[in-house]
Amino acid sequence: MSYPFATRVQNLTSSAVRDLLGVIQNEDVISFAGGLPDEGLFPSYELEQAYEKVFRSGGKSLQYGPTEGDSQLRMLIQDVLKEKGIHTAHENILITTGSQQAIDLFAKVFISPGDTVLIENPAYLAALQSFHLYEANVIPVQSDSNGMLPDDLEQKIIAFHPKFIYVVPTFSNPQGKLWSKERREALLHLAETYNVLIFEDDPYSALRYTEEEQLSLAAMDGAEKHVVYTSTFSKTVAPGIRTGWITGPGEIIRTMVLAKQAADLHSSSIDQQALYYLLQDFPLQQHLSKIRKEYHGRLHSMQQLLSGVDQDLFHWEEPKGGMFLWVSINRPIDTVQLLKEAVANGVAFVPGAPFFVGKRETNTLRLNYTHSTEEVIKIGMGRLMSAIDTMLESKANVR
């Protein structure tokens, strides 16, 4: 039979990241494609001990638990947020299955078909996927390396009356961009002036490689809250534990709790309790220093390899944190085509085009530098350069 899917399914396409992850798991391909942290740096021993504690404490968390999440973990996250200057009550924190679920539940309670969401361009693929599934009208705002351009943002707020503005202001995916203080202030000012919500997605801020720090929008937010803030332990502890959280005005969080109840009742209470035990005596800051240093070294290596070739071939801006290097090739190369050549050559990346809404820059690619050691980065980048050479040569031959 043919299946009478909902109209929203027309907007459902598999993401390039995901399809790639499928391909490369089975092959001898070096992957700069996924947004993976390095599993060699996960606190496995400490996590093992934390799970032991869960069972030694009587296994209470094997039972059904509250939709909002484990209250001890929520209180602990309240403290984590306080240190970042974000003042919230633990009652206004909802535990989610990674911050992806926070994005999706927020979208679910705000987007009716045709509602506008303003985004940066390019933007995080799986957020776009979620917004499109709720049939949002996704409108990109013009940006430079400091963040959204206030004039264009204001015009689009006036023109489209957006439900919310989705931003990753600290080490964005895919560009690794860090918004300036001025642009953060301008965004907040416009949100207040026009009474628009900001959805701040902050998975990467702990992965900072320079001295430059910016307060989160949530920390800068005024008395009448306009910012809803989500983050995750996926990049600082481990992704497999699937634990993120979201905080914002009580009415919004309570509405999201009801939506989460219908979505999955609650996230794994075993994982939540284990995370709580882990964080009680785990030196998280020390762990973060370690992974920051390691990832920064890898970023440095990858950039050196990019600089080592024809100076004019690549353009990129040095990211100050995060997991990605966003590169433009100064040649008429479509990176979707390049990817096929690259995979045949034993290396993978994500083509830039799918991250764009509207006009796509087809000569761009996203490289992840956190999952491979410097040695592997060297081999993989060699394979990538050789794939580019092959493509440029074949183009030259055609002419």
Next chain:
Amino acid sequence: MSYPFATRVQNLTSSAVRDLLGVIQNEDVISFAGGLPDEGLFPSYELEQAYEKVFRSGGKSLQYGPTEGDSQLRMLIQDVLKEKGIHTAHENILITTGSQQAIDLFAKVFISPGDTVLIENPAYLAALQSFHLYEANVIPVQSDSNGMLPDDLEQKIIAFHPKFIYVVPTFSNPQGKLWSKERREALLHLAETYNVLIFEDDPYSALRYTEEEQLSLAAMDGAEKHVVYTSTFSKTVAPGIRTGWITGPGEIIRTMVLAKQAADLHSSSIDQQALYYLLQDFPLQQHLSKIRKEYHGRLHSMQQLLSGVDQDLFHWEEPKGGMFLWVSINRPIDTVQLLKEAVANGVAFVPGAPFFVGKRETNTLRLNYTHSTEEVIKIGMGRLMSAIDTMLESKANVR
């Protein structure tokens, strides 16, 4: 500020079950309200060992994993299904965060606002919650103790062109009903005739207290599949591990995988791998025999206590499995009012009214017998009887 929620949020109400769970966690109240298995019967020791194996095996599952779920676990579930007569490929199995997420993702890919879903009446609250959030037109089909009435079902299929028919044919929630073979066949026949999908929700079939077994609809389904089938480990292993699954035609499962990717990327891979290790050498059938025997004893006790009073006061049908006893009080008592009196008296249940779509039977209640020992059931039922007495007396006084 006031928040511009999506129109679907108008359909979002907290479930009575959930609000109650909130109340009774903090008080000395015996609860027959939740749908909780007994944590004293969870295989805690074996689970502890399974989590140890996850870490001893290298902690691969701490990393991001595939949206579909752990492939070893999916193959194992394929075997579990085969034993139930359900033949499917592991590629057509999606691991979900409990079967609640399977319900929600299925609803998400099928329901556009205004689409009709046919249901039994009364029906599982959190499924109704999910359908209402996607703005479904939820239409109840007339039933008796053997299942839906084929004539009414056929009329409603013709009249409403439903997207799917949602059923819990084996020990339903809240009624504990077991559909007869004839009614299962009639449902399948109508689904084939009119080309309508059946969504079979089967969380309880392992909790069987008599010899009577019925094949699942998925096992009876014809060559051209009309049944999508979901189940869970929440009742057979432990709910906190939040692992359910769904299987059906490949095109539907693939579409749901994309929806799950946007919803939360994937469920906890740590829990999935632990469950895989647990099931490898855990004597699940033996464990099920043990919990079946224990729960059956508790059901028997609760029924004896109901029979022990004025014979005419209560009406119920003896359930052949599951977790619930569905009781009507043959007096003009609104069980929502009774609940307040009962909680004041130290006992809780779920009033029947919220389980109905349309006309509500306000003299009904759902009692859970799996979470309390026979001793506790005795005390709790005493408190309930006394609350009923108080209400009947106060009514008599008013007259």
